Structure formats: structure tokens, C-alpha cells
Amino acid sequence: MQRRVVITSIGVVSPLGFTPEQIIDNLKKENVCFERSPVDHEVIGTF
Amino acid sequence: MRDPLLIMRSSGRFKDARYLNRGAGFAAASAMGAVKESGLDKETLTQAGLFVGTGPNLNISGEFARIRDGKMYETGLAALWILKFLPNTAASAIARLAGIHGENATIGTACSASLQAVGEAFRKIKTGYLDLAFAGGGDSRLSHGGILAYKKARALFMGDGDPEKAYAPFDKQRQGFVPGEGGAFFLLESLEHAQSRKAKIYGEVCGFGNSIDGYNMTAPDPDGKWGEKAIRAALKEAGLLPDQIDAISAHGTGTPLNDAMEASLIDRIYGEHKPWVIAMKSWIGHIASACGAVELAICLTCLKNNYLPAIRNLKEPCHEKINFVQTTTDACPGTMMMENFGFGGQNSALVIKKWIK
Numbered sequence: 001m002q003r004r005v006v007i008t009s010i011g012v013v014s015p016l017g018f019t020p021e022q023i024i025d026n027l028k029k030e031n032v033c034f035e036r037s038p039v040d041h042e043v044i045g046t047f
Numbered sequence: 048m049r050d051p052l053l054i055m056r057s058s059g060r061f062k063d064a065r066y067l068n069r070g071a072g073f074a075a076a077s078a079m080g081a082v083k084e085s086g087l088d089k090e091t092l093t094q095a096g097l098f099v100g101t102g103p104n105l106n107i108s109g110e111f112a113r114i115r116d117g118k119m120y121e122t123g124l125a126a127l128w129i130l131k132f133l134p135n136t137a138a139s140a141i142a143r144l145a146g147i148h149g150e151n152a153t154i155g156t157a158c159s160a161s162l163q164a165v166g167e168a169f170r171k172i173k174t175g176y177l178d179l180a181f182a183g184g185g186d187s188r189l190s191h192g193g194i195l196a197y198k199k200a201r202a203l204f205m206g207d208g209d210p211e212k213a214y215a216p217f218d219k220q221r222q223g224f225v226p227g228e229g230g231a232f233f234l235l236e237s238l239e240h241a242q243s244r245k246a247k248i249y250g251e252v253c254g255f256g257n258s259i260d261g262y263n264m265t266a267p268d269p270d271g272k273w274g275e276k277a278i279r280a281a282l283k284e285a286g287l288l289p290d291q292i293d294a295i296s297a298h299g300t301g302t303p304l305n306d307a308m309e310a311s312l313i314d315r316i317y318g319e320h321k322p323w324v325i326a327m328k329s330w331i332g333h334i335a336s337a338c339g340a341v342e343l344a345i346c347l348t349c350l351k352n353n354y355l356p357a358i359r360n361l362k363e364p365c366h367e368k369i370n371f372v373q374t375t376t377d378a379c380p381g382t383m384m385m386e387n388f389g390f391g392g393q394n395s396a397l398v399i400k401k402w403i404k
Contacts, residue, residue: 001174001175002173002174003172003173003174003175003237003238003239004173004237004238004251005169005172005173005235005236005237005238005251005252006235006236006237006238006241006248006249006250006251006252006402007233007234007235007248007249007250007251007252007347007399008085008234008235008236008241008246008247008248008249009081009082009084009085009233009234009246009247009249010080010081010084010231010232010233010249010344010347011076011077011078011079011080011081011082011083011084011183011231011232011233012077012080012229012230012231012232012341012344013073013076013077013080013185013229013230013231014229014230014231014331014334014341014344014345015227015229015330015331015332016330016331016345018080020249020344020347020348020351023344023345023348024348024349024352024354027330027345027348027349027354027356027375028354032211032330032331032359034210034211034213034214034225034332035210036210037189037194
């Protein structure tokens with residue numbers, strides 16, 4: 001048996017947003033959230 | 048910064064949330080988002096599979112009993128603290144919350160784990176073992192232990208200056224990765240199952256490949272020959288030739304070793320075809336075992352919207368023959384190769400297609 005497989009639902013918690021609509025909007029606006037970590041001053045990605 | 052457990056609590060009471068580490072919290076929160084969007088009824092959910100990519104909980108400060116002079120001091124240790132360290136705790140929580148009881152697996156293949164979870168779910172459905180499955184992952188390396196671990200492994204960006212300019216995958220001046228956190232889950236279904244219930248379709252999964260280097264405990268095989276094996280296996284399963292791939296979502300960690308290997312690999316496989324290459328970690332940081340799932344969510348969104356984001360901070364490409372996306376474009380890719388490589392020589396590749404009615 002060989003069947004085609006599709007993706008029908010997305011749940012996301014990401015630095016670019018919580019929905020596909022938020023993600024594309026933040027990509028287009030170039031909204032990113034990198035900041036300096038309180039630990040030894042490394043840089044981290046946050047949201 | 049948002050707490051994933053607060054996100055979960057906002058959608059209902061889940062008293063066992065206290066047993067989730069932060070990565071498992073992201074997994075559960077994103078999985079419940081996918082369950083909610085699916086609109087599946089309780090009976091159908093019982094038949095769903097569950098495939099979870101997971102990583103270690105490195106937030107270890109203060110969690111363990113102290114042993115001194117042959118005596119163990121465990122004051123303040125929660126009765127079920129072990130759950131914060133078991134790899135399958137996220138799967139257990141998701142199954143409880145959603146009422147999922149099908150075939151399942153928890154996959155711990157480092158930074159390729161969540162893409163592999165999607166690939167394994169794809170295979171189970173394609174071959175008829177399951178009609179539907181949830182797959183994805185969640186992770187966080189923003190704890191003190193997580194940052195220390197990658198710092199000791201010399202994989203972290205350690206420079207000064209503007210944080211937004213720190214992460215520069217495939218740039219000649221790249222200095223390592225910037226850790227991040229998050230999660231993403233997907234409902235995968237057979238096309239027949241999806242169409243029978245008139246489900247909204249985001250995209251098609253066409254092929255999956257997986258391999259292990261057996262070369263080094265952390266560094267990739269510099270020739271990338273086993274990564275190439277995974278990519279070619281995904282192409283073969285999808286029934287596509289390299290010149291039929293329009294765009295590549297590269298692993299692109301921004302470490303000297305990974306990016307050199309990956310750029311060489313892309314050149315070798317695709318040659319003069321030169322598909323677009325994007326690197327989403329430059330936008331979201333490196334989400335470790337969940338990077339593949341979160342990058343897949345973003346790439347499905349980009350396919351749908353005919354949009355390819357530029358690789359941020361890429362000024363001087365490390366490989367002149369690769370078509371790195373340096374300026375955001377409204378290109379219309381129809382096929383995309385997802386690549387993720389992990390510590391231990393873990394390689395995963397997944398081919399997705401834009402869904403056109």
C-alpha cells in the first residue's frame with residue numbers, strides 16, 4: 001500500500017509567532033527577537 | 048519571554064503541567080494547537096499516531112539530591128521530579144490531553160529529531176499502518192545548563208555587538224549558533240482521509256530520508272556523504288530528481304563545520320541546477336531537537352505565500368556556487384527539501400510540496 005500524505009493542521013509556538021498568519025507577517029516586517037543572555041553575555045533567540 | 052506552561056493553562060487546566068520541562072511544555076502547547084485546529088472528534092483522535100522529537104532537559108540546576116559523606120539529601124525534591132527528565136514525558140502529556148492512543152514513538156536524534164518524527168509519521172501513513180498522526184517537537188536550550196553545554200562544545204556564538212547581527216549562517220565570518228526555543232506539531236493524514244472530511248491542506252509530504260554518520264560524536268562527517276545518503280533517499284522516495292527541487296531549507300547552524308559541509312553537499316547534489324537556499328535559524332535561533340518542526344511550519348507558510356526570506360546577516364557567502372537567498376523574494380517554489388543534521392552524526396531530510404487544489 002502506498003498512499004499520498006498531506007499536512008492538515010499546524011500548531012506552532014515560535015519566535016516568529018503562534019499562527020501561520022503571524023509568521024508570514026513577522027517575516028515580512030523583519031520582526032526578530034534576539035537579545036543578550038544574562039549568562040556570560042551570550043546572545044539568545046527569544047520571543 | 049512567554050512561558051509555554053502558561054500558554055497551556057490559558058487553554059484549560061492541566062495539573063500535570065508542573066512535571067513538564069520547558070521543552071516538553073513547548074511540545075505540548077504546540078501539539079494542542081494542532082489538535083485544536085484539526086477539529087477531530089474524540090473517537091478519531093483515539094486512532095491517531097503520535098511521533099515526538101525530543102531533546103535532553105539541560106535545566107539541571109538544583110534538581111538533584113545532594114550526596115555528601117555517603118548520605119543523600121533530597122529535601123525539596125518533588126515526588127515525580129523524574130518526569131522532567133524522561134524523554135517520553137511530552138508524549139505522555141499530549142496523549143493525556145488529546146486522548147491519542149495510536150502507534151507512537153519518542154525520537155531523540157538530537158537536532159534532527161523533530162524532522163525525523165514527521166518523517167516517521169509520514170512513513171506509517173504512507174504504508175497504511177496509520178490513517179493519521181500528530182508529529183513534531185518542542186525544545187529549549189535557554190537554561191544555564193543548556194547554554195553551558197553548547198559553550199563547552201564550542202558551538203555557540205560568543206561575540207559582542209548587536210544581538211540581531213550575531214547569527215550569520217553560511218557567511219565567511221560566521222561564529223557559531225544562537226540558541227532559541229519553541230515547538231511545532233502537525234497533523235499528517237492520508238490524502239483520502241483528509242479529503243473525506245474536507246480538511247484544509249497545507250502541503251504534501253513526499254519523501255523522507257535518514258542516516259547516521261558513524262564519524263564523530265559531535266562534528267559532522269566533513270565530506271557529508273552520509274548526509275547526502277539521507278537527502279538522496281528522500282528524493283528517491285519522492286520520485287524526484289535533484290533538478291526538480293526548487294528550494295532548500297538548510298540546517299544552516301552557523302557553525303564553521305556544519306555550514307562548510309552542508310554547502311559542499313548542496314553543490315555536489317544539485318550542481319548547476321542551483322535551487323534557492325534559505326536558513327531559518329538566522330530568524331529564530333537554533334531550537335535544537337525542535338528546529339526541524341518549527342522550520343517546517345515556517346516553510347509551509349512560505350510555500351503557501353510564495354515567499355522566501357533572506358538569510359539574515361549573510362554578507363559574504365562561504366560557497367560561491369550556492370544560490371543563497373540574500374534578498375527576500377516572492378519566488379514561487381513548488382517543492383522544498385528540508386535538511387537537519389544533529390550531534391552524533393544524525394541526518395534527516397524531508398521533501399514537501401506546495402498543495403495546489
